[in-house]
Amino acid sequence: MKLIKPKKIIPRTPIEKFTGVKTKTELFIKRDDLNGLLVSGNKARKLEYLIADALNKNCDSLITCGPTQSNHCRTTVVFARYFGLTPYLFLRGKPKKFSNGNLLINRLLDAKITYITPSRYYKRRIETMAEFAQKLIKKGKKPYIIPEGGSNEIGALGYLDCMREMEEFIKNKKIDAIYCAVGSGGTYAGLLLGKTLLNLHLDINGIIICDTVEYFTEKILKICEKAIYRFNLKIKINPKDLKLIAGFVGPGYAIPYPAELKTIRKIAKSGIILEPVYTGKTFYGMLQDIKKKNYKKVIFIHTGGIFSIFSFNKILL
Ligand SMILES: Cc1ncc(COP(=O)(O)O)c(C=O)c1O
Known part of the structure; x- marks a missing residue:
């Protein structure tokens, strides 16, 4: 089967250098939060x-x-x-x-x-x-x-596209890793398909914001398998390439915790809005994770979600 031709209504998004926090690792943000308003973010x-x-x-x-x-x-x-x-x-x-x-x-x-x-x-x-x-x-x-x-084999194609968009930047800047939120697995699956298809050498780190690493490992591998079969992709996913990180869910799905909220408030001072359900936990998780790794340059995928902050107005301020 041929790849589905998408209904293109969102633009390519920029990758910006981020200096709003002091880290030994150089940070970049893929601004998928800027791809629209009502229709925006990874979805x-x-x-x-x-x-x-x-x-x-x-x-x-x-x-x-x-x-x-x-x-x-x-x-x-x-x-x-x-x-x-x-x-x-x-x-x-x-x-x-x-x-x-x-x-x-x-x-x-x-x-x-x-x-x-x-x-x-x-x-x-x-x-x-x-x-x-x-x-x-x-x-x-x-x-x-x-x-x-x-999050299925069709939706995941959107993040295969995203990987294609980032390919040149990743190669030119010698990016060591990507970080993204994992909430239903489609974004991660698409990025992994893209990395494998384009033969890119970098870690794709997924911070899980609900469920377990075992649950998402199975789900993501299944989405990739289905995409490979349905779209006749000439690749094989190596399960060792799945790098899912637990420990940043906090008390539960959509329940924020103090260290996360502190990160959201700090990052907001640079004009970047994270939200407490996905990107807040992921950004905080990334800042903790890069302390343990020898990455020189990483990209955080800002997956959007701006409207949910309005349901957290009391806790955010
Ligand atoms: C803003 C935002 N970021 C990240 C995610 C996680 O992406 P995925 O569901 O593809 O794992 C979601 C949805 O679950 C989301 O709404």
Whole structure:
């Protein structure tokens, strides 16, 4: 099968030198937070491919799931509205009287939201979306299901692109490592596919922000395997290339901790906004990790997520 042609609506993003913290390692930031506004961050790269696949299949609606402040859900809703599709969301949690951040945008764009309990979400989100899709099909609709975080072999192509964008810079500057957040694994899988395909010699370090290294190892290898098979990529992933780092989740998913918040406030003084769910934990984790390694130059992938900060206003200030 040929590679899917993406619906290109986001621009290439710059890689900037970052001097806002003192480290022995030179830091660069890949500014994927600057690739747009409503459609922005890592989810936009994945959705360029997912929406292309949905449109190729003549679908008229998108179904996806996530937590109430999911950046992925917001980006999916905006993509759906841009391209004239109806967005359906299954959100983990309870409806709230006051909607802010990503949820406010989802509601403003009139996403069709169903709230489900955490236990149903964790045990049956895939089945729940499939059953709902069947109901829509019976009504004559053509839904397209996007998995949590847009993380499958199609979404991952967005980060294969990102690796291509960075290839020249990585080679010219002799970059030793990349750091990115791992929340559903698609970003990491795409970067790993890109590194292998382009034969780049650098570490890709993924800071996990939920679950376990074992869980993500299996999930990421599966996404890569499926991409290699489906798109006939002439590569083999070496499991030893997976460098997933635990220890920075803190008390749990989307629960910030003091050292992380201190980092977010410090970095904000340089005009870069990190958020407490993904990029705050990852940046803090990177600063700790580079102390133990002999890297001269690293790139932090800023995966976006600006709107979620509005749901953390009390704790951030
Ligand atoms: C802002 C942000 N950064 C990083 C991630 C993690 O990326 P991935 O889900 O591809 O592992 C997510 C979503 O999960 C996100 O919303």
